[in-house]
Amino acid sequence: MIRYLLRRLGYLIPTLALVALMVFFLTHLIPGDPAVVMMGPDATQEDLDSARQTLGLDQPLWRQFGLWMGSLLQGDFGVSIHTHRPVFQSIKERFPVTITLTTLSLLLSLLFSLPAGVLAAAYHNTKKDYLFMLGTILGVSVPGFWLGLMALLVFSVHLGLIPSTGFVPLWIDFWEGLRFMILPSLTLGVYMAAVVARMTRSSMLEVLRLEYVTHARAKGLGEWKVMTKHALKNAFAPTLTTIGLQYGMLLGGAVVTETVFSLPGLGKYLVTSIYMRDYPVVQGCILFIALVYVLINMVVDLLYSYFDPRIEHA
């Protein structure tokens, strides 16, 4: 197990280095002079020089990258062009909002999708199963941000049940915070719920064909016990991988959801910084979210081996 862990970590380093390289080169996609683009048309020569220096644009390319990587390794994500605050500091302040949103979304979508997937497998090829499939296809077809807008219209404007915008951190007032978080996390989680439900259904169907399930039934175990205790544990491994991969969907979707609901998270920060052409902040946010995603998938890989011990450790 430890060797597997080390190998997995060793594999992580080149991937992370490439991710950093890609984020570094993003600034080179800017058409024209980045300093001019960032500081706007009214910038003085002094502004431009100072921006070039902050960004290290006056250095040769390889040195720019070296310096950038060097600071990254020390946890220095650069400085905002507009506020001159360290980017990492701002990320640290906003990330809790985003991780709360995505985690709540994940939990809510599992709450619906796992039972739904198991039930659909149990009712395979019946009307209930078809309805389920249709529902999941709808789930992956509706744009989450539009669903968010519609939910706002219905639940806050017309029914007045939930405040339309605003935010209270869950760790300050849990129930009040939940009122602000429930619509964003539900609308963000719909896509994932649909994907995970379908994956659960198909891996359950795969497992239910196996002999040990027939054996469990033959032993006289109740259907419920067969499904949850015997089938689901084995069917869960492929579902888990889906969850890991789909977490990226949540992190990416959070950017849009936070914008719709005006939540003060990393995604909203990213979008605002894009509008202000604060590229060091944009780079920092993108790199940070990618790092989180890579780490989550590594954890999922490790968990996978718990649910499916057949996986190679050697």
Next chain:
Amino acid sequence: MVLRKLRKNRLGQIGLAVIALNVLVALLAPVIATHDPLRIDVANPAAPPSAKSFFGTDEYGRDIFSRVIYGTRISLFVSLFSVLFATAVGVVLGAVAGYYGGWVDNLIMRVMDAVMSFPAILLAIAIMAFMGARLMNVVIALGCVYVPRFARIVRGSVLSVKQKEFVEASLALGNGDATIIFRHILPNCLAPLIVQATANLAYAILAESALSFLGLGTPPPAPSWGNILSEARDFMLDNVWMTVFPGLAITLAVLGFNLFGDALRDILDPRLN
């Protein structure tokens, strides 16, 4: 054979019909639209749906029905071309990686892994943030994001087919690498490629609308569905119709590709069901 099986697949037929409807609307947009989608009518802003303008008008008095109709063009254009781009680049990279192996394979696939390390929409946002909001940039950004999915499929099938006897026979006949790759190996991964491409058409429509909604996609005043929603957002409290119809249009189009894609997958690749 595919057609015969599709005849039995009700949902697949519905999907295909929805796609056909979208294509038709896109092609015939000037005929179907009742107004010029860009024409501003200051005398008639934020009008509710009526016989004159079926989906109402937006805050500039532009006819939302006509904008949604023309939006079909943009959505289909972006999704079709970004998927074509991703397929072309992905097929070449995957084939080269799988066929030559060694460090070439390693290099290409590590880069693909790095691209996959970003949540898809985030990478598209990143590329758009730096390249600027332009229609062609949306195509390129989404195309780049989807390349690895195609490269992986092709590489996988190249690896499994490379050892087969007919490839050796072709080599023995003195055929070059390109001939072997294009004539003997690629036809073997056509089925999973088509399935992946159809699914990606759906993703691309969703992604384009999200990018445009954030102001990072098709630049206004072009009537992309995401743009209509983005502009309607500030007015939706009093003007529900502004947001309802473009959203329904997105959902319907994506639903069509998803239904058809699922049916294709069941037909072409029974293992995956």
